[in-house]
Amino acid sequence: MKLAKAYQPELYESDIYALWEKLESFKPAQHGDPYSLVVPPPNANGNLHMGHALAFALQDIAARYQRSIGKSVLFIPGADHAGFETQVVFERELEKKGKSRFDYSRESLYQQIYDFVDNNRDNFATQIRRLGASVYWPSYTFTLDKEIVRLAYDTFRKMWQDSLIYRGERLVNFCTFHGTAFADIEVEYREEKGTLWQIKYPLTDGSGSIVVATTRPETMLGDTAVAVHPQDSRYKDIVGKTVRLPLTNRDIPIIADDYVDRNFGTGAVKITPAHDINDYDVGKRHDLPFITVIGFDGRLTHAVPERFRGLTVVEGREAIVKELTKLGLQVGATEHIHSVGHCYKCSTVIEPLLKEQWFVNIKPLAEPAIAELKKGSINFLPLVKRKQLERYLETIRDWNISRQIAWGIPIPAFQNEEDPDDWIYDERVDQETITVNHKIYRRDPDVFDTWFSSSSWPYATLDYPDGNNYKRYYPLSLMETGFDILMPWVSRMLMLGLYITGQIPFRTVYLHGLVTDKHGLKMSKSKGNVVNPMSVIDKFGSDSLRIGMISGQTPGNNQPYIEAKVIGGRNFCNKLWNIARFVESLVDDFNNRTEAKTETDADHWILLGYSKLLETYVSLMDSYRFSEAFENLYHFIWDDFADWYIEASKVSPNPPLLAALLEAVLVLAHPFAPFLAETIWQTLELSPESVLSSRQLIRLKTADNHKANNFNHIKDLIISVRSTIKAVGAKDVVLYIRNIHSTPENNDVIKRLSQLKSVESTEEGRGIAVSGTSIDCWLDIDQKLIDNYLRTLDIKIAETRTNIDRLQTRLNNKNYVDRAPAELVNQSRSQLVEAEQEMENLLLEKQRYKS
RNA sequence: GGGGCUAUAGCUCAGUCGGCUAGAGCGCAGCAUUCACAUUGCUGAGGUCCAUGGUUCGAGCCCAUGUAGCCCCACCA
Numbered sequence: 018m019k020l021a022k023a024y025q026p027e028l029y030e031s032d033i034y035a036l037w038e039k040l041e042s043f044k045p046a047q048h049g050d051p052y053s054l055v056v057p058p059p060n061a062n063g064n065l066h067m068g069h070a071l072a073f074a075l076q077d078i079a080a081r082y083q084r085s086i087g088k089s090v091l092f093i094p095g096a097d098h099a100g101f102e103t104q105v106v107f108e109r110e111l112e113k114k115g116k117s118r119f120d121y122s123r124e125s126l127y128q129q130i131y132d133f134v135d136n137n138r139d140n141f142a143t144q145i146r147r148l149g150a151s152v153y154w155p156s157y158t159f160t161l162d163k164e165i166v167r168l169a170y171d172t173f174r175k176m177w178q179d180s181l182i183y184r185g186e187r188l189v190n191f192c193t194f195h196g197t198a199f200a201d202i203e204v205e206y207r208e209e210k211g212t213l214w215q216i217k218y219p220l221t222d223g224s225g226s227i228v229v230a231t232t233r234p235e236t237m238l239g240d241t242a243v244a245v246h247p248q249d250s251r252y253k254d255i256v257g258k259t260v261r262l263p264l265t266n267r268d269i270p271i272i273a274d275d276y277v278d279r280n281f282g283t284g285a286v287k288i289t290p291a292h293d294i295n296d297y298d299v300g301k302r303h304d305l306p307f308i309t310v311i312g313f314d315g316r317l318t319h320a321v322p323e324r325f326r327g328l329t330v331v332e333g334r335e336a337i338v339k340e341l342t343k344l345g346l347q348v349g350a351t352e353h354i355h356s357v358g359h360c361y362k363c364s365t366v367i368e369p370l371l372k373e374q375w376f377v378n379i380k381p382l383a384e385p386a387i388a389e390l391k392k393g394s395i396n397f398l399p400l401v402k403r404k405q406l407e408r409y410l411e412t413i414r415d416w417n418i419s420r421q422i423a424w425g426i427p428i429p430a431f432q433n434e435e436d437p438d439d440w441i442y443d444e445r446v447d448q449e450t451i452t453v454n455h456k457i458y459r460r461d462p463d464v465f466d467t468w469f470s471s472s473s474w475p476y477a478t479l480d481y482p483d484g485n486n487y488k489r490y491y492p493l494s495l496m497e498t499g500f501d502i503l504m505p506w507v508s509r510m511l512m513l514g515l516y517i518t519g520q521i522p523f524r525t526v527y528l529h530g531l532v533t534d535k536h537g538l539k540m541s542k543s544k545g546n547v548v549n550p551m552s553v554i555d556k557f558g559s560d561s562l563r564i565g566m567i568s569g570q571t572p573g574n575n576q577p578y579i580e581a582k583v584i585g586g587r588n589f590c591n592k593l594w595n596i597a598r599f600v601e602s603l604v605d606d607f608n609n610r611t612e613a614k615t616e617t618d619a620d621h622w623i624l625l626g627y628s629k630l631l632e633t634y635v636s637l638m639d640s641y642r643f644s645e646a647f648e649n650l651y652h653f654i655w656d657d658f659a660d661w662y663i664e665a666s667k668v669s670p671n672p673p674l675l676a677a678l679l680e681a682v683l684v685l686a687h688p689f690a691p692f693l694a695e696t697i698w699q700t701l702e703l704s705p706e707s708v709l710s711s712r713q714l715i716r717l718k719t720a721d722n723h724k725a726n727n728f729n730h731i732k733d734l735i736i737s738v739r740s741t742i743k744a745v746g747a748k749d750v751v752l753y754i755r756n757i758h759s760t761p762e763n764n765d766v767i768k769r770l771s772q773l774k775s776v777e778s779t780e781e782g783r784g785i786a787v788s789g790t791s792i793d794c795w796l797d798i799d800q801k802l803i804d805n806y807l808r809t810l811d812i813k814i815a816e817t818r819t820n821i822d823r824l825q826t827r828l829n830n831k832n833y834v835d836r837a838p839a840e841l842v843n844q845s846r847s848q849l850v851e852a853e854q855e856m857e858n859l860l861l862e863k864q865r866y867k868s
Numbered sequence: 869g870g871g872g873c874u875a876u877a878g879c880u881c882a883g884u885c886g887g888c889u890a891g892a893g894c895g896c897a898g899c900a901u902u903c904a905c906a907u908u909g910c911u912g913a914g915g916u917c918c919a920u921g922g923u924u925c926g927a928g929c930c931c932a933u934g935u936a937g938c939c940c941c942a943c944c945a
Contacts, residue, residue, distance in 0.1 A: 568892085589907095592908090598905075739911065743898090824888090836924090837925060841887060
């Protein structure tokens with residue numbers, strides 16, 4: 018089969034992926050050291066975005082590279098039910114039909130969302146295939162798969178038995194629009210302008226009053242104390258007295274607590290234990306009553322005077338301030354900037370509300386994780402993220418794992434109808450009530466936080482505890498994910514991994530940054546700056562997208578999506594394609610070719626280049642420096658192979674060597690351009706038994722360094738000649754080259770690549786001397802151009818002088834000579850000798866033309 | 869309030885152990901054109917490595933301070 022003139026990815030990509038699947042190319046090899054990685058499961062309901070394109074590129078490059086060095090690679094794909102996220106998406110669908118989640122039972126809602134996600138699954142898997150991800154599909158895992166649910170239950174039960182789970186009425190972050198609680202980390206804080214009101218609370222005994230400062234007057238109806246600082250002399254005498262809470266007939270105590278900041282506001286704080294996290298702590302310390310005045314619907318409750326009941330928080334605030342003002346109790350209002358928590362989906366202000374929830378006592382889990390981090394047993398890229406994670410774990414609060422949504426794993430806990438404190442663990446979650454010991458228990462309607470189950474991902478996907486995969490591939494070699502989920506996900510995987518398996522869950526964590534638009538702004542639908550990876554593939558091909566994403570990429574930094582980089586990738590693919598076409602034109606049968614012999618200087622030079630490349634490539638790939646590895650490969654293929662070696666080949670072709678080089682280079686390129694490399698491999702029918710994707714790195718024969726270096730001199734000469742010809746504006750020039758440097762074949766290369774009229778061997782110099790090369794040679798240029806030549810000569814003389822001065826200054830510095838490594842000093846010395854020689858030649862040359 | 873990141877060519881970014889003339893891609897200027905490839909080739913211009921101070925024989929890199937932009941965490945009633 019012949020290669021077409023230009024690479025058209027759309028003609029090949031889907032066939033190539035199908036071929037890989039048919040041949041089970043991504044099935045882990047029987048032999049070889051294990052290397053494992055798991056896709057951080059994208060939301061099963063959605064389309065992949067640019068962040069996924071980057072993540073899959075990085076992961077797949079790692080996987081393919083590791084296969085090429087003989088590892089047994091297990092690369093596991095998966096999808097996340099993404100509880101709350103997905104329910105929100107589904108609710109929007111319902112909304113379009115004029116329905117809401119309240120129209121259905123929890124079971125029905127679950128089933129509908131399940132079907133909805135199931136319908137989208139093909140779409141999702143197709144996109145992963147289009148990205149070329151070399152995942153092993155039979156190991157595909159979904160976060161609601163039986164085994165995953167099983168593990169979530171086992172984990173919950175183990176924690177229950179270890180007394181790490183407790184149920185408590187705590188303040189939770191509650192979104193009154195979505196009707197569910199969130200973990201601390203899910204709340205989005207924003208700086209906002211608010212008002213700080215000063216409100217006078219009269220003392221019950223009529224002996225005066227105390228003024229408190231608050232941004233939330235509506236919660237005063239739930240106040241159960243006023244707090245001042247114990248050392249605050251202003252209030253010393255009234256601590257222990259009570260105040261009559263305005264708008265109510267309750268008397269509440271004035272207490273002393275050093276939580277209070279004397280310098281803020283009036284130094285007196287109203288304490289509302291049921292609606293503020295700090296007040297909650299104060300309330301606990303002082304054993305105050307908890308009065309809930311805001312309900313889960315975001316409206317004032319029955320605990321407030323009738324005229325305020327049912328008002329929203331905002332309405333209540335207005336009404337209360339109005340009434341206080343009328344009573345003369347509102348004695349000040351100043352603008353105040355503070356940060357307010359919002360629901361990250363709907364922006365509703367998060368209310369801290371008292372709610373019974375399941376919590377994980379996190380300290381015992383965090384401590385071993387911190388210890389592992391400190392030991393450095395996990396390699397972080399970038400390293401700085403390790404410290405950040407450590408700090409996060411040191412201050413982490415207990416983890417609320419209940420969510421009040423339908424889409425998720427039901428919590429396997431039941432409550433005694435008679436005794437609310439009697440909770441039992443039971444997995445019969447398909448039943449609303451169960452009977453145990455003649456007592457009726459009612460199922461907790463809540464589901465687990467998504468992170469609770471997805472944090473078991475590293476071992477759950479490996480069939481913990483009995484699976485062979487677990488035994489062979491745990492801990493994972495690599496966890497590649499976005500740095501935005503370092504805290505919510507990576508931290509929890511680490512804690513759970515240690516807790517359940519007793520081992521770290523992964524050896525290396527690679528964190529990529531956010532893919533922004535070209536101006537560095539976050540991509541979002543509302544800004545209209547979203548680029549869809551699938552349309553990029555349509556336009557430029559999958560490999561081009563991949564190369565565009567990883568070139569210049571480093572871990573931990575955001576990176577803009579730049580189309581020019583994708584185009585650069587496309588051009589590279591085209592270059593490699595055309596190299597293959599050139600080689601194809603010289604080789605009849607790739608499988609029955611004679612062994613490559615090394616003949617010309619160019620042959621030795623390219624072989625030496627390849628072996629250097631191979632060494633650099635392996636060391637960079639091993640340390641996850643993909644961008645640099647690719648850059649080296651890119652320049653070898655484009656500059657060395659195409660621009661020099663192939664050009665030289667046109668003078669004296671060595672087809673077997675060209676074929677061997679092409680083959681070798683395709684193996685190195687395939688992690689970066691898998692579709693292209695495989696297409697060439699298949700089309701040229703290289704090693705027909707195996708696809709490229711299971712081919713290991715190829716070591717070529719060694720080169721003669723002396724001959725290779727000879728070609729370097731030829732290269733320098735050609736560059737100098739080109740540059741000189743251009744500078745003086747000559748055409749059709751003859752080059753004379755001294756006999757000892759000359760071989761007929763190199764002369765032909767020089768002639769061709771410098772576009773000379775001819776190259777002739779000579780004993781004596783004729784014409785102008787070519788500088789910047791160690792080969793003695795002369796260009797026979799037209800006398801009329803001598804002035805131009807002298808000008809370029811002067812420029813060169815000036816440059817050389819600068820160089821000599823710099824080297825001399827350095828060598829005159831006694832400290833340098835004494836303290837710098839001898840190797841370096843010697844290098845400087847020989848550089849100086851060289852430069853001086855060059856100067857001498859240049860001056861002589863100038864002298865020749867002076868008259 | 870605590871912690872962190874970033875600042876290098878017109879643009880987007882690399883730069884590992886500090887090593888001497890700081891790189892890439894794109895863009896720009898000029899030249900080339902039936903040749904594997906115009907998705908091309910060749911030649912070239914373009915930098916106070918944010919600022920100041922320090923350490924060092926030597927600093928883009930290490931230390932200190934500052935400036936600008938960004939992020940994370942946590943509490944501000």
